[in-house]
Amino acid sequence: MRLAEPRPDLAARLRTLLDSPPIPKPSWHDAGPDSDYLILDLEQEEIEDIVDALGDLESTLALDGHRDHATTAGTLLDRWNAAESGKPGAA
Numbered sequence: 001m002r003l004a005e006p007r008p009d010l011a012a013r014l015r016t017l018l019d020s021p022p023i024p025k026p027s028w029h030d031a032g033p034d035s036d037y038l039i040l041d042l043e044q045e046e047i048e049d050i051v052d053a054l055g056d057l058e059s060t061l062a063l064d065g066h067r068d069h070a071t072t073a074g075t076l077l078d079r080w081n082a083a084e085s086g087k088p089g090a091a
Contacts, residue, residue, distance in 0.1 A: 002060075003053040010046050047084065054080060 004011040023037050042050075054077040061070035 002057055003049065007049050010049060014050075051077065051080065
């Protein structure tokens, strides 16, 4: 994870969150992992660092000729931005 160099503390927190189980679902819920959610409690500066790291990753992969991986990184960045813009109080 390229975020580990400039922000090892944030990279470690994200790794812990991603390795933890998602928010528990009701017992009657039968959807699969596509409906798994995590709670991320991040400061604005941390969010900006993550967005920067995802953008850098997408660019680096594209420049290195790894177009499929760059597309995946770009999709993740788009989803992150969409989630951020959908928050209450977002501009």
